[in-house]
Each structure stands twice: as C-alpha cells, then as structure tokens.
Amino acid sequence: MSAFLDLFIRFFPDIMRGAGVTVLLTVEGLSAGFVLGLLAALGRNYGGRIWKGLAVAYIELFRGTPLLVQLFLIYYGLPGLGVTLSREWAAFLALGLNSGAYQAEYLRGSILAIGEGQMTAGRAIGLSKWKTIFHIILPQALRLAIPAWANEPVSLLKSTAVVFLIAVPELMAKAKSIAAQTYAPISAYIAVAIIYLAMVYLLDALLKWAERRSKIPGFEMEGKKA
C-alpha cells in the first residue's frame, strides 16, 4: 500500500499533465462534436435528399464502428491517400467525428419530441423554415436534450483513453510510461483509474448543477431513451 502511495506521489505532476491533456481532448471533442452533431441533426430532420443522406451516412458509420478503428483509419489510413495528420489532429478529428454522431442522435430525438406543431406555428406567423428552426425549434430542442445529452461528456472523457495507442501524451499514456519505469503496472493503472474516477465524478456533479440551473418547470422529455 505504501509502495502505491509512493508511486502516486512521485508521479503526481506527470499524472496531472496527462489529465490536463485528457481534459483538453474532451473539451475539443465535445465542441467539435456539438457543431457536427447539430449540422447532422438539422440535415437529417430538415435537409433535402442529399443532406439527409449524408447526415444518415455519417451518423450510421460513426456510431456503427469502434472509435479505435476510426482513430487508426484517420491516423494510419489517410496517409495512404496522401493526407497526413499529426497525432494530435488525428485524435481531435476522430473524437470529434465520433462524438458528433452520438450528439446528433440526442438532438434528433429532442427535435422530434418538439414536434411538427412548433414548425407549423412558426411558419404560420410568417417565419421562414430556417428562421423557425433557429428561433423556435432549436432553443427548445437544445434545452430538452440536456438530460440525455449529459451522458455524452462523461462518455467522451472515458473514450479519450484509447488515443494513447497513437502516442498522444494523455492520462492513459502516462500510466503506460509509469508502468514501464516502475515495473509496477497494476499500481500504475490503478493510480490512473483513480484520477479518471475523480474526473468523472467532478464532471457529473458539474453537469447535474448545470441541469438544475437550466430547468424550465413542466418542460421535460418523458421516458426518453438515450
């Protein structure tokens, strides 16, 4: 036990650096995913044939394949087509595209829950289709999606761990290097697991707080499926 604590204290700065990169990756992936997810959801619900097809293809492909495969395809596969990305960019792209597909589904669900009525009402007072979407539908849909969407940041945080396989120096990569230096792999990975737990707990608390702050009484999705 004391050996474990020694290890923990000795490598703490390094672990924190790794955690920092993890947080950065999460924020980047979440933001990029939000933009992509929004575009995909809009394309799917309101786009013409082509946009709808593209959106569906994107969502199905990135939800239907593992993140790790997507990562390798982008980092190792694209150079074969002449597109070479740095490991940081590859990780960012993979995480963003992956997250976007899942966020698109959350948003699509809540847009459907808002229903056609709101669109009809908006058009009826003279708003164009897209004006209605931006001023009437989206503000409601985004709020409605919050409880289900709150799954995504935590899920993404955990997903970032796989990018260590392309040598991005985030938390899991640190664990591997500590394991190599100390020949105590179990301790190293447990130490890192504890940090992940702490991050997940904090993130969860933050999201719950945000959810409470943004609640409109009586405006909730019943029986939602994530």
Add this chain to the structure above:
Amino acid sequence: MESNVILQAKNLTKIYGQNVIFKDISLDVTQGETIVIIGPSGTGKSTLLRCLNLLTRVNSGQVFLDGKEITAQGYNEDFVRQHIGMVFQNFLLFNHLTALDNVMVGLTRVKGMKKPQALEKAMHELTRVGLADRAGHYPGQLSGGQQQRVAIARALAMDPRVMLFDEPTSALDPELIGEVLTVMGQLARDRMTMLVVTHEMGFAREVADRIVFMEKGSIVEQGSPDDLFNHAQHERTREFLWKITELYGNKEKQKGGQ
C-alpha cells in the same frame, strides 16, 4: 347451531409513522359468511384486509386462521396466503401470462400440481367466472371487467378458506361493474366465505350477511343489512349510508338492481 369461525382478528392495531391507521379492531368471520366492510375512504379498510393475509404486518394484535395464529413469529406467510385468496382493486394480473396461465401458475408453481390436473382445475375456475373462451388471451387483450374476473378465478383456483376483495370494482368503468358483482354474488350463494371492501351499496344490501361500518380506524357499527340500513344505531352510520346511497342510488336504478 354450531358456527365455524374460519378467520378471527383480535385487537389489531396498525400505525404508520405518525398515523394510526386502525386501532383495536376485532372481527370474527364464520364459514360461508359474506361480510361487507364500508366506510369513508382512507379509513384503513384496505390496510385491514392486507393485514389479514399478512401482506402487511400489524403492530399489535393477532390473526387466527382455522384456530391457528398466523401472526405468530416464524409462521410461514407463503403457506398462509395459499389459503386466503385476495382480489385487488387494479386486478394485478400477470401481464406476461395468458388468462389460463394466470390461473394455473399458482397451481403448478406453488402447489406443485402436474400440468394436466392444473389445466383442468384452471379451466373449471375460468368457466365459473364465465371466461372459458378467453383462456388464451393476454391481460392486454381483456377489458377491465374481464381482467378482474380472471383475477377472481386465479384466487379461487387455490381453493382458499376465505376470499378477500379489496374494492374490486372501484377501478372499473360503470358498465363493467355488473359482470364482476354477478360473479361475486354467485360465490356468496355458493357459500364461499368472503370479506369485501366496497362502495357498492346495492351489492351490500343484497348479498351481505353482515355489514361492518368502519370510520377513523375503528368499527362504528356492524349488523345485518336490514339492521344497518333501516335501524342504524349510530348517527354517523345513518349519515354515511344516506350520503352514499344518494351517490350510488342513481347508478343502481339504471342497472335495475342486482
């Protein structure tokens, strides 16, 4: 004439948190008797019923079934409930089983009956409640009245010593109440021992051997239907009966009596 007391409640008290649900209730139920318990909502009538088959535990007092104290420490509750049947306000049929399987499951899984025997007995009970032709239907395919009748068949299949009915028609649409009360009336005529909590005054008047009026956690008055309806001794009893007959009187005129 020797009467056989099947179920006996002695000084039952039930407290839930700060509320006294009922206090010092004593009741003797004779074989073949139909007792109807009436009273304002929330007076603990349902809770009393559930204490009789040990679904809920009393805080003090004793319950005896055929002379044996079932509230005693370590007495097998499951065994008791094989001999006391209960019918609930919201039917509580097993949703994943057909009507026939609902009636059979107690026989095969609790009493360990072989399937052919259980099938025969179950069909007999379903026929008794008039639903033999719906044996293969699921609860989702049955009306409220039909579901309740299957629930009655399910309870009867266990050959209980006494049947407890907890507001059996309160959750039914008005036009479906009659079919359930008809089945219950027939059971009473077949000399089943029954304890019924209900607001159906017509049923109480026609079928009950004894009516018990409960209010605020105690028995105010009890007696034959004639006694209570025509010669009630307590003001409260008269008040309640008058009010509730007013409320339900019209319904009965429409049904044209039982």
Add this chain to the structure above:
Amino acid sequence: MLTDFVSYIIQGTVTTICVTLIALPSGLLVGLGLALINIYGGRWLSWLSSTFSLLMRGVPPIVLLFILYFVLGGNGSLINLEPFWAGSMSLGIVSSAYQMEILRGALLSVSGGQMTAARAIGMSRLKAIRYIILPQAIRLAIPPWSNEASIVLKDSSLVYALGVPEILRRAQQLSATSQQPFLAFGTAALIYFVLVFATNRLLDFISERSKLPTQPV
C-alpha cells in the same frame, strides 16, 4: 490478391465474434446476479453492488482492461491467462456493471403490484422473482440491452491493445505488409459496420417477437 487481403482480415472477425460471445453472456450472468442482489439482497450487498457499478462505469474500459489483464494474465499473476481469455473476461466484467444497471432499471420498472399479486397466491419472494418479475423485466430490458450488445461488440476492438489477433490487429499487420493502409483499415471499419448492423437487426427482430399482444382478438 485482393481476396487474400480481405480473407486475412476476415479471419480476425472470428476472433472478434468469439471475444464478444464470451464477454456479453458472462456480463449478462454476472450483471443479472448483481441486479438481483442490489434490489433484493439487503443493505450490505446492495451497497457492494452499487459501488462495483460506480467503479466499473467511472473508469475507461481500456484502463480496466489493462488492470484486469495484469491481474488475470501476464507473468506472476494469479491465474496465467492468455490475452484472448484475459481480454474477453475483462470485457465481460466491465459489461456486467452496465448490464446490472440495465437489468436493475428493468426489474424496478415491473410494477410493485406484480410482486404483491404473486405473494397473494402464496408464492415466496424467490418464486415471484423467477416466474413473475424476471420474465417481464427481461422483455423491458431488450432495447437498452441491444444497445449494450453493440457497445461490447465495438469495445472488443480494445483487446487490440493486448495483442489479440482480432480484426483491427490483422488490419494493422496487413497495412504494414501491403503498404495499403487506407484499404486495410477501411476494410476493418466495414466489417465492424456489418457486424454491428446485423446484430442490431437481429435484436430488433427479437424485440418485436417478444412483445405481448394488446389488441383484442
């Protein structure tokens, strides 16, 4: 040559399917046990199972995979399992926490009245759970469970990190030898896509068939 190419990666498919077929059912068994003790097992067991669930779901699966691998397999560990088994069982243990939550939700969704009615005809708690509650809960659990099945299938790619020769590792080997990385990894992605798609379809079919009739005949 292309057929050799594709067939090499497809052989990895068998491994991937095997990993999933070990992880998913074992996760179900353990998850079911955990859900039952969580709901019916009393305070101590309930707390234990809840804590297990929180720990397993709060840490990235790959981290748990590594921890469990070094505990189960590798040199100087308790039972010397090879990567395939260590990886599969680790995925199973991780999945059991998520499946516990799914089954727990489903069990709690079955209304309390069903238990009451079961006890009223003399069933013991155990019998009631077995014959009345569980059959209904399983039906309710199918949609979220299908989701979990997809996830386990996709997470099986993580055993790549343990050196197991599943789809991704074979794709990587092929990419190195053939100098056609996009084709190699693209094929891997396609195979996963087909597997996930087929699994979802199958489970949707089962879900439809298991629905109870509600239309009066």
